[in-house]
Amino acid sequence: MELRQLEYFVAVAEEANFTRAAERVHISQSGVSAQIRQLERELGADLIDRSGRAATLTPAGVAALDHARAALASAAAVREAVDEVNGLVRGRLVVGMVTGCTITALFDALAAFHRDHPGVEITLFEDNSDRLIESVRIGATDLALVGSAEQPPEGVDELPIISEGLAAAVPLDHPLAGRERASLAEICEHPLVCLPRGTGIRAVFDQACVAGGVKPDIALEASAPPAIADLATRGLGVAVLSESMAAAHHGRLASVGIDGVDSNAALTLMWRANAGPALKAFVRHAREAFRPVRSAAKARPHRAATARGRRTPVAAGTP
Structure with missing residues (x-):
């Protein structure tokens, strides 16, 4: 055996x-x-x-x-x-990353870890947040960068990276383009382009719609935020993104804050609580690599409502 x-x-x-x-x-x-x-x-x-x-x-x-x-x-x-x-770190490290991630601090952490521990085999893959969290929970993945609408499962540790509100991104000639903010009901009067179910931002949006008694018209779905923005630019629907995602397309899309969403979006690192030496070493590198991102996020004012006592992480820059 x-x-x-x-x-x-x-x-x-x-x-x-x-x-x-x-x-x-x-x-x-x-x-x-x-x-x-x-x-x-x-x-x-x-x-x-x-x-x-x-x-x-x-x-x-x-x-x-x-x-x-x-x-x-x-x-x-x-x-x-x-x-x-023996002070050695070797073995294999499996790292997950939410599809369409645009925050490169994870790559910086991987590079620094590889320089210090070249004997550790690194596997990096993309998936949606729900499957990544479950993969970490069962131990198939060591650490993942996710957007999540729930507290981490038992046995999983986390490091919150960014927290912000949701925004609608619309073409510059759209009726909402001149607005700084709009209600959830007003946003849902238009066809929407959204991330698919299983992603953090979509979970926050769906929860807000249920709580507000609003039925959205989801016209199109795409798994990557840039694709969502491209579809909105072509007039195929109002894009539902995080504030930073919407702001990244300034000049071709107008960002409109969404009122009536009580939970913020956040990006979070999650890893197995019973970490071995390789994972412990990588978490140290990740904390250092994400420090500037977390500091910038804390310093940046958010137009959207804060969490009001509820914690719902999803994703600046990622689904």
Whole structure:
């Protein structure tokens, strides 16, 4: 029995799919299948039921899952303990980034970390905020830069980066273009171009619409803020973005603050609370890299209403 076999078994159990598990552990699907078959032969029982569309656990698999997780955790703890004693940091760091991110401090942190710890393999990928947060929660991702409409899940630490209000971005000849602010109801009288569900800004906007009894007309969706702005520029709808996103297109779009949204948008770093030495080292670099961004955000006045006691992070510069 090998640790990698247990790792692949846990991945299939949690993903309920061999293809997704293979992507998660960065090997081929056939490699995952072969190693789990070998593990099943060694144990003398099938662990995965392959008869349905989803890969589900057999009773033997259910019995084995917690022990497999514990074995992997113990092996990781041994490595981390030795690394701590020897002052070494090595292994693999998986970092997630919300799709369309325009804040480069994360890249600065990655570069500084790589210079100090070249032995650590770094994986960087993009996804929407909901999936990134869940990936951090289950331990598949070490750290992620996200926009979120909720408090972090249990076992996850965070570093708030930016907090700001939402704004509508409209063409310069749009009826709202001369307004500094407009109500949520007025914004929703027009077709809208929004980020998709699963992103922080969209979650804040949807929550405000529900609370205000407003039904928005979502004409188009796009996953990247620049695409949202481009669609609005062409007159295909009013773009719903964060204040800084809308302001970034000054000159071709007018930014209109939205009243009736009680929660602010924010960008947040989230990571597993039980961090190993590599993750701890990267968090130190991230805190330093994001320090100027956080300082600038605190110094910049926001036209939109402040959170009024509610914390709803999403995203200046990101969804």
